[in-house]
Amino acid sequence: MNERQGFLDRHHFLLRRLHSLTGILPIGVFLIAHLTTNSSLAWGKYGLRAEGHGVPLVDGGVMYFNKEVAWINTQVPHLLLIEITLWASILFHSVLGVYYATTGRSNTARYPFQDNWRYTLQRISGYIGVAFIFYHVATLRWGWTFLVPGGTQWSHEFSASTLIAALQGSTGGWTPVGLAVSIAYFLGVSLLVFHFANGLWTAAITWGLTISQQAQRRWGVVCSAVGVGLMLAAWSALGAVFVGDYEAARAVEVRMLKDKYGEDHLNEVLEKQVPPHAAESQASVLSTD
Amino acid sequence: MSGAYAHEYNAETRRANRQRAKPGRSIILKIKRCDGPGKPSRWESFKVPVEPGSNVISCLKYIASHPVTTDGKRTTPVVWDSGCLEEVCGACTMVINGRVRQSCSCLIDEYAPDEGDTLTLEPMSKFPVIRDLWVDRERMFHALRRVKAWVPIDGTYNLGPGPKESPEHQQMRYALSECMTCGCCLEACPQYLQESDPEKWDTSFIGAAAINQVRLFNEHKTGKRLKADRLEALMGPGGITDCGNAQNCVKVCPKGIPLTESIAAVGRSTTVHAFTRFFKGR
Numbered sequence: 002m003n004e005r006q007g008f009l010d011r012h013h014f015l016l017r018r019l020h021s022l023t024g025i026l027p028i029g030v031f032l033i034a035h036l037t038t039n040s041s042l043a044w045g046k047y048g049l050r051a052e053g054h055g056v057p058l059v060d061g062g063v064m065y066f067n068k069e070v071a072w073i074n075t076q077v078p079h080l081l082l083i084e085i086t087l088w089a090s091i092l093f094h095s096v097l098g099v100y101y102a103t104t105g106r107s108n109t110a111r112y113p114f115q116d117n118w119r120y121t122l123q124r125i126s127g128y129i130g131v132a133f134i135f136y137h138v139a140t141l142r143w144g145w146t147f148l149v150p151g152g153t154q155w156s157h158e159f160s161a162s163t164l165i166a167a168l169q170g171s172t173g174g175w176t177p178v179g180l181a182v183s184i185a186y187f188l189g190v191s192l193l194v195f196h197f198a199n200g201l202w203t204a205a206i207t208w209g210l211t212i213s214q215q216a217q218r219r220w221g222v223v224c225s226a227v228g229v230g231l232m233l234a235a236w237s238a239l240g241a242v243f244v245g246d247y248e249a250a251r252a253v254e255v256r257m258l259k260d261k262y263g264e265d266h267l268n269e270v271l272e273k274q275v276p277p278h279a280a281e282s283q284a285s286v287l288s289t290d
Numbered sequence: 291m292s293g294a295y296a297h298e299y300n301a302e303t304r305r306a307n308r309q310r311a312k313p314g315r316s317i318i319l320k321i322k323r324c325d326g327p328g329k330p331s332r333w334e335s336f337k338v339p340v341e342p343g344s345n346v347i348s349c350l351k352y353i354a355s356h357p358v359t360t361d362g363k364r365t366t367p368v369v370w371d372s373g374c375l376e377e378v379c380g381a382c383t384m385v386i387n388g389r390v391r392q393s394c395s396c397l398i399d400e401y402a403p404d405e406g407d408t409l410t411l412e413p414m415s416k417f418p419v420i421r422d423l424w425v426d427r428e429r430m431f432h433a434l435r436r437v438k439a440w441v442p443i444d445g446t447y448n449l450g451p452g453p454k455e456s457p458e459h460q461q462m463r464y465a466l467s468e469c470m471t472c473g474c475c476l477e478a479c480p481q482y483l484q485e486s487d488p489e490k491w492d493t494s495f496i497g498a499a500a501i502n503q504v505r506l507f508n509e510h511k512t513g514k515r516l517k518a519d520r521l522e523a524l525m526g527p528g529g530i531t532d533c534g535n536a537q538n539c540v541k542v543c544p545k546g547i548p549l550t551e552s553i554a555a556v557g558r559s560t561t562v563h564a565f566t567r568f569f570k571g572r
């Protein structure tokens with residue numbers, strides 16, 4: 002028995018339960034907060050109260066979302082600590098999860114029960130989910146713009162417009178690569194919501210909260226409701242991004258910055274922003290040639 | 291050997307088949323054969339006449355006295371294991387038409403109602419094959435020892451009257467006690483894989499049957515003296531934590547044992563045990 006096996010074996014139970022726990026806290030709780038924030042792109046107009054009167058639905062979404070993102074980035078204390086805890090938890094949950102998943106052999110062909118499909122899908126959604134989260138965080142949070150079609154750099158001052166450009170593939174509307182990225186987002190987020198809802202259901206068995214079949218069924222209804230709710234939140238956010246327009250969203254954001262900081266600061270922000278998109282700078286290079 | 295069999299799992303279909311089955315017909319038994327441990331396996335088919343009420347064992351007995359394949363080739367009799375012939379010992383468990391079950395209680399009328407229908411027999415895949423359809427379930431008995439699935443009384447002195455038991459509790463435990471160590475729950479479990487090296491049996495997944503026995507004996511008034519030992523055994527590698535909640539086990543258990551409830555109940559015990567151990571020490 003090598004050193005690593007020894008460690009894993011000695012703390013087997015603790016690690017397994019921590020794996021289960023981290024999926025709910027902090028990862029699951031964060032997922033709920035994150036998807037709720039995102040969904041405001043769709044319903045934000047109604048969250049604006051008086052400010053939202055007479056504002057078109059799409060602009061209202063951009064305004065509310067932008068406010069929330071600004072709040073998170075400027076008001077939430079210990080943001081970096083929260084982020085690091087989250088990244089560490091996701092890393093822990095993913096590495097152990099993939100390792101645990103390799104201990105099973107799916108057999109849905111012979112035993113095509115619904116629960117058995119759930120079991121298999123939980124593992125598939127885990128694998129794909131890890132890849133998706135990595136792409137998502139690396140591109141939009143760590144700024145690995147070489148992986149973003151059009152090279153868009155996401156920024157929290159222009160949260161909605163840069164998101165639209167990153168998913169549609171350019172600042173000027175849809176591109177084929179953008180379509181691929183958008184499909185990946187749709188699949189990735191849907192699978193992760195399933196993974197969370199199903200994980201919430203099985204965690205109750207693992208920890209021994211739901212024992213009888215009736216209790217497991219009742220908790221299943223609760224978890225399905227959570228899943229459906231989060232699915233709707235995720236899809237509405239994506240829907241808003243898919244129908245969104247880069248220029249229109251950016252105009253709303255510029256207006257908001259101007260209202261908040263005045264003309265001078267606005268120029269500072271605009272200058273500081275990394276030349277936003279390779280596509281645009283390429284275009285200008287071509288035109289000066 | 292896959293989803294093609296799905297319709298046969300349905301109890302409705304099986305009942306309907308039984309009603310329309312033609313008497314005096316012959317069916318084909320397609321059997322996965324193997325001459326011994328480590329030997330390659332091969333398929334052989336046999337034509338077998340059936341009567342109403344024939345089951346897989348009676349067909350295997352026919353083959354034992356007429357070991358001739360459908361190609362007219364003379365072969366060795368097919369080997370299988372059985373004991374009670376009434377679905378209480380578990381020895382005759384095999385994979386029939388892709389799904390694990392007892393062969394003694396498997397009525398041909400339900401699975402092959404028409405002339406020339408084929409029934410497929412395979413040994414269980416999670417245990418080492420001894421020969422043909424006969425497998426070695428020793429790992430299951432090892433699992434029972436691993437979790438001390440017994441009541442600790444050595445019989446050397448008088449223990450006095452037994453503890454009182456309510457009828458409800460007795461009913462609950464009775465359902466758990468019906469396990470016949472047949473292995474269906476393990477054959478269907480995606481987390482239970484074949485392990486032919488006995489050295490590894492202490493750390494490879496123990497499976498639903500033994501977890502259920504832990505619940506049974508921990509619920510026993512005298513048996514619970516070993517509760518902590520049993521839980522500790524289940525908290526290590528290959529213990530209850532390795533269950534992936536696919537819940538196939540409960541669907542294939544021929545005794546209808548509420549295995550997933552047992553898994554959750556023992557899960558709760560291990561949670562409580564872990565916290566107690568952390569704060570109180572051993």
Ligand code: SF4
Pocket residue numbers: 380468469470471472473474475476498499502542543544545546547549
């Ligand atoms: S629990 Fe059921 S399926 Fe598993 S060994 Fe016992 S009787 Fe067989």
Ligand code: SF4
Pocket residue numbers: 475478479480481482497498532533534535536537538539540550553
């Ligand atoms: S619930 Fe656990 S023991 Fe039962 S089949 Fe699934 S993984 Fe195996």
Ligand code: FES
Pocket residue numbers: 371372373374375376377378379380381382383392393394395
């Ligand atoms: S022979 Fe005992 S269960 Fe079939």
